[in-house]
Amino acid sequence: HPTADVVALDRDPERARLLLPPGSPVAVRQTPAELAGWQPDLVILALKPQVLGAALAEFIPLLRGALVISVAAGVGLSRLGELLGGHRRLVRAMPNLPVVVGQGMTTLYADSPAAADVAACTAVFDAVGQSAWVASEGQIDAATAIAGSGPAYFLALVEQLAKAGEAEGLPAELAQHLASRTFIGAASLLQQDGRPAATLKAAVCSPRGTTEAGLAVLEQPDALPRAVAASVRAAHQRAVELADA
Ligand SMILES: NC(=O)C1=CN([C@@H]2O[C@H](COP(=O)(O)OP(=O)(O)OC[C@H]3O[C@@H](n4cnc5c(N)ncnc54)[C@H](O)[C@@H]3O)[C@@H](O)[C@H]2O)C=CC1
Ligand SMILES: O=C(O)[C@@H]1CCC=N1
The missing domain is CATH 3.40.50.720 (NAD(P)-binding Rossmann-like Domain)
Structure with a gap:
């Protein structure tokens, strides 16, 4: 003000x-x-x-x-x-x-x-x-695990995407640039389009194309779904522990 x-x-x-x-x-x-x-x-x-x-x-x-x-x-x-x-x-x-x-x-x-x-x-x-x-009040601790810590999860994903790009043969700087611009673009699309993430994700998938092949690995129950759920659980648990810090 x-x-x-x-x-x-x-x-x-x-x-x-x-x-x-x-x-x-x-x-x-x-x-x-x-x-x-x-x-x-x-x-x-x-x-x-x-x-x-x-x-x-x-x-x-x-x-x-x-x-x-x-x-x-x-x-x-x-x-x-x-x-x-x-x-x-x-x-x-x-x-x-x-x-x-x-x-x-x-x-x-x-x-x-x-x-x-x-x-x-x-x-x-x-x-x-x-x-x-x-x-x-308990929902604040759950929200901490999602929104408070969440930016770091997405930045970790950008890091991994860049590393994977390098491993597939791209120069390091270009891999980092592609990973972060892709993340920024997808976030802007989510914001401006208004449709849910799941719908936009489906729009990227050409039938029997590259994205489908990638997601088939990433979305195996013991891959991204388990990693995200376990990470959020750990962050939530830590918020509860910090009550007595
Ligand atoms: N980093 C994040 O993304 C978020 C942090 N928080 C919360 O914000 C709080 C601060 O976290 P950060 O900013 O990451 O920590 P930080 O260490 O960057 O900042 C803490 C500040 O407190 C000052 N400080 C320490 N003792 C003091 C005292 N007795 N009197 C006056 N100033 C004092 C330090 O000099 C430092 O500048 C934490 O409780 C954290 O849970 C909440 C949401 C997001
Ligand atoms: O890491 C933390 O404990 C703080 C709270 C949410 C984000 N940073």
Whole structure:
């Protein structure tokens, strides 16, 4: 928001400055103590689950009645509330890395949030992509395994496609270029066409052609379906474990 007073707080301020575009009006501070007397309306906590326990106590005086959004994977609202001295105006959010290019997908959950808080959170995350509220807190951990971690799965697929291209005789640079442009093109097609992935996939398959031959291997039950299900299960399980980190 053009008139909002935004402060980034990071104990490594140089790192925070690197993330801001040149000329950004966002002020960078190192400790909550430097903000004494300031009362933010909205606070986003983007600390690693493992450091929240030790770090949050010093944030309590800053928060007062603020709307607090935590993006920490796994850490539940009840634990966040305890770490924040009984603070109740809390929302969990799970954004993903494409927020940096305005293409994020964020999942949100709160216990009986006020309508104004729902609107404020939605506005924040819709400004960097899309957002969706889930009906139960457990779904945030499942969504973390899909959308939070998901960009890395697709990037891993691009890596493997490029490697396989090299193995089939393409120069490394060209194989990487083909793999990433193919991925970007397929993602844009999915976005612009609007039909489901399965329908578009079928459109690539010529009868008895090359794609059918490739998919017959990739989609064997013990190949991609099993690998994806097991990967998502592991990520989901890790989110549940991080609750106690
Ligand atoms: N990386 C991703 O794609 C996503 C990460 N998350 C969540 O975001 C959180 C942060 O993850 P990353 O950004 O990947 O980690 P990161 O290590 O890149 O960033 C954490 C930042 O916290 C700062 N920090 C550490 N202790 C501090 C303290 N006491 N006071 C102030 N600043 C402090 C560090 O200097 C660092 O800049 C995690 O809880 C993670 O679960 C959520 C969605 C996606
Ligand atoms: O890897 C993680 O734990 C965080 C949460 C989702 C994406 N990155």
